[in-house]
Amino acid sequence: MAPHGDKSDAADETMVAKAEKRPISTILIVMAMQSEALPVVNKLNLSEDLQSVFPKGVPWVRYRGFYKDLNINLVCPGKDSSLGVDCVGTVPASLVTYASIQALQPDLIINAGTAGGFKAKGACIGDVYVASDVAFCDRRIPIPVFDLYGLGLRQALSTPNLQKELNLKVGKLSTGDSLHMSTQDEASMVANDAVVKDMEAAAVAYVADLLKVPSVFLKVVIDIKDGEETTAEESSQSFAALERAVTQVTDFINGKCLSDL
Amino acid sequence: MAPHGDKSDAADETMVAKAEKRPISTILIVMAMQSEALPVVNKLNLSEDLQSVFPKGVPWVRYRGFYKDLNINLVCPGKDSSLGVDCVGTVPASLVTYASIQALQPDLIINAGTAGGFKAKGACIGDVYVASDVAFCDRRIPIPVFDLYGLGLRQALSTPNLQKELNLKVGKLSTGDSLHMSTQDEASMVANDAVVKDMEAAAVAYVADLLKVPSVFLKVVIDIKDGEETTAEESSQSFAALERAVTQVTDFINGKCLSDL
Numbered sequence: 001m002a003p004h005g006d007k008s009d010a011a012d013e014t015m016v017a018k019a020e021k022r023p024i025s026t027i028l029i030v031m032a033m034q035s036e037a038l039p040v041v042n043k044l045n046l047s048e049d050l051q052s053v054f055p056k057g058v059p060w061v062r063y064r065g066f067y068k069d070l071n072i073n074l075v076c077p078g079k080d081s082s083l084g085v086d087c088v089g090t091v092p093a094s095l096v097t098y099a100s101i102q103a104l105q106p107d108l109i110i111n112a113g114t115a116g117g118f119k120a121k122g123a124c125i126g127d128v129y130v131a132s133d134v135a136f137c138d139r140r141i142p143i144p145v146f147d148l149y150g151l152g153l154r155q156a157l158s159t160p161n162l163q164k165e166l167n168l169k170v171g172k173l174s175t176g177d178s179l180h181m182s183t184q185d186e187a188s189m190v191a192n193d194a195v196v197k198d199m200e201a202a203a204v205a206y207v208a209d210l211l212k213v214p215s216v217f218l219k220v221v222i223d224i225k226d227g228e229e230t231t232a233e234e235s236s237q238s239f240a241a242l243e244r245a246v247t248q249v250t251d252f253i254n255g256k257c258l259s260d261l
Numbered sequence: 262m263a264p265h266g267d268k269s270d271a272a273d274e275t276m277v278a279k280a281e282k283r284p285i286s287t288i289l290i291v292m293a294m295q296s297e298a299l300p301v302v303n304k305l306n307l308s309e310d311l312q313s314v315f316p317k318g319v320p321w322v323r324y325r326g327f328y329k330d331l332n333i334n335l336v337c338p339g340k341d342s343s344l345g346v347d348c349v350g351t352v353p354a355s356l357v358t359y360a361s362i363q364a365l366q367p368d369l370i371i372n373a374g375t376a377g378g379f380k381a382k383g384a385c386i387g388d389v390y391v392a393s394d395v396a397f398c399d400r401r402i403p404i405p406v407f408d409l410y411g412l413g414l415r416q417a418l419s420t421p422n423l424q425k426e427l428n429l430k431v432g433k434l435s436t437g438d439s440l441h442m443s444t445q446d447e448a449s450m451v452a453n454d455a456v457v458k459d460m461e462a463a464a465v466a467y468v469a470d471l472l473k474v475p476s477v478f479l480k481v482v483i484d485i486k487d488g489e490e491t492t493a494e495e496s497s498q499s500f501a502a503l504e505r506a507v508t509q510v511t512d513f514i515n516g517k518c519l520s521d522l
Binding site: 055057058059080083084085087088089090091092094095098099102136138139140141142143145146148149150177178179180182183184185203206207210211212 | 316318319320341344345346348349350351352353355356359360363397399400401402403404406407409410411438439440441443444445446464467468471472473
């Protein structure tokens, strides 16, 4: 994946090479839940953009600000206008990511949020994962080639230095629009070798790949899919861990090029 | 649902009232499969727009032309650039619908395609359905209010005259990203009282609702979910029925206002 361009393929490749050697400037952070986003907004001292870059009628929210040498844009799909709940899931995440890339031309996307983890794969509540790759777990199209399309496997930007420096766990991420897995979703996640499961990442990756923006997926384990229910205290600790992780990653990125990550 | 505007709510309502009394001018036809779209493209004498209104890199295709008094735009999410198959499903459908509304400001969206039908609900291969309402069948979020958000039930534009004049069947439509239903998807479709099942409509409806564009969902039954497999001849007949249905609906719309439908 490479930065968004508007030239021929050869020119694109030159731009990619240049971008990899240029300090990262504009970051797009995509977070599905506003309650997860607000601690990050406060920590990075961002403010809500009241002159929206988005069309009238959409509930999408952008928080913006400069943090160190970075131009930070944190976007959320916002609240459903009829129901008042966060617009979680793949469709709103893909739309707000698309519109944000078009409006803001970011150098890098960070999709951050809480996720479910698989104990059998070593995940514990509060663990911070950076995804090596992402795929859908609930798009079963058993026709040759369409099956691969449905899976939608995409690699995240390679970030070996970031992972080592911040001591992050690395694993495969599966995305599905249901909070509770069907037997078939579960089989798909086992086939994906997934360690964590969220509701947006593979859709964000799809859009980022279409528009050639490198992406990082940062997920904090808030519940265990194959274990006990999460306590309120554990939930609260996961939210705090998410804010710390996004801040640490942002600090690490500051002043660096894509190839330094 | 009402036409796209850029004014206050009161002004919006006035615009809606006016739009309902103004002949429909610009139509956006959204079709997921290019093989289904091409007979319609040929019949309506549309031509591919080579100076794309879409960003570089996206596979989305637009066919355009004037047919009688209508400015017709038929868009497809196109082929996956790596895999070469049609970009079916909710995420690409929502993106191409969003970008097309932004670029073209249509008066009306027609989402057309083939779909699965339920024999137990009276569907037969080749039947042409116009959806009364659409919902997702694969977004299970068993938390109060989020459950309704996941379902995403939306009413289509009311079209009693169109339905009567063209002798169309009317029924509820469920959308899911899997071709083959899980037990849970099936239970959700029974709960939705669905007669037909496709892979895009509820996502198109979500975007159309966000941006206040009235929408019609026209689906031809190509296979029976609770019955025998479709023969090659039946598939071919369903494609022909889809082309005829889109043409007949377009003919019916020509010269009419939204409130005449």
